[in-house]
Amino acid sequence: MNLITRGFHGRRGGDPARIPPGQYEAHDFPVLSVGPTPRVDTDDWAFTVTTETGTAHSWTWDEFLGLAQERPHVDIHCVTRWSKLDTDWVGVSVDTLLADVESTADYAVAHSYGGYTTNLPLEDLTDGQAWIVHTFDGEPLAAEHGGPARLLVPHLYFWKSAKWVKGLTLTPGDEPGFWEQAGYHDYGDPWREQRYRGD
Amino acid sequence: MTRPTRLDGNVLAGPLSEVFSVDLTAAARLCSVCGDEGVCAQLLVYADGPGLVARCPGCAVLVLRLVRTPHGVVLDLGGTGCVTIPLGEEP
Numbered sequence A: 001m002n003l004i005t006r007g008f009h010g011r012r013g014g015d016p017a018r019i020p021p022g023q024y025e026a027h028d029f030p031v032l033s034v035g036p037t038p039r040v041d042t043d044d045w046a047f048t049v050t051t052e053t054g055t056a057h058s059w060t061w062d063e064f065l066g067l068a069q070e071r072p073h074v075d076i077h078c079v080t081r082w083s084k085l086d087t088d089w090v091g092v093s094v095d096t097l098l099a100d101v102e103s104t105a106d107y108a109v110a111h112s113y114g115g116y117t118t119n120l121p122l123e124d125l126t127d128g129q130a131w132i133v134h135t136f137d138g139e140p141l142a143a144e145h146g147g148p149a150r151l152l153v154p155h156l157y158f159w160k161s162a163k164w165v166k167g168l169t170l171t172p173g174d175e176p177g178f179w180e181q182a183g184y185h186d187y188g189d190p191w192r193e194q195r196y197r198g199d
Numbered sequence B: 001m002t003r004p005t006r007l008d009g010n011v012l013a014g015p016l017s018e019v020f021s022v023d024l025t026a027a028a029r030l031c032s033v034c035g036d037e038g039v040c041a042q043l044l045v046y047a048d049g050p051g052l053v054a055r056c057p058g059c060a061v062l063v064l065r066l067v068r069t070p071h072g073v074v075l076d077l078g079g080t081g082c083v084t085i086p087l088g089e090e091p
């Protein structure tokens, strides 16, 4: 019956209300890089939160996988104008990673293997808005897409979702990252088309 | 899966011509990190996003970031080497 088919597929894709201005819906998953793809063995991987006082909290890969796992189902938006709807990830909420961290910082810088950085207000990383993810579409996250683990902040342009992430540094002030220094927008809200500094 | 695209430094000629009156892709570069000597056309260029990133072919250090925005061209020359720009012979 048509009704069942429609119900089963739900509103998957094709919903213009979910595509921000200036974006189109992509069905593949383009790869964007600013350098060689780091190959990080999970035996050597660690994730570290460093506070503004220098206190560090670190997790090995096994410790990270032992934390509460969440399954975000989200739409993502790249500044190169593609959006991808209904993406499925598995990972750890940034709230979980910050649960025992004492800080009065208002900002964070995400650091990646390979040297990439990006800055975000801490309030955009908390309250269920951001994850460190290791699985995409049921498979371990491929190195080209940021594996073994990447940041996922779906409500901002995807350059904020740092690939190969290895840590967050909490900072009292805003410290522009790799693209933000070079003219990309400091915040990057796709619904307000904040692509470039001055937008 | 889509692969990242890595290009050579010749793709910088167009964007840089908005800023410089000489063709920097023909300029020789001496890397201050690894000592690599080559012309800028041999740089490794990542041009997937609105911004361009160029890296040293010897050590992959960041050489250049260039972002063309509606408000201007943002150019970071990185400070990881010097380029020598050939000038015409004196008459």
Ligand SMILES: [Zn+2]
Binding pocket: B031, B032, B033, B034, B035, B036, B056, B057, B058, B059, B060, B061
């Ligand atoms: Zn070099």
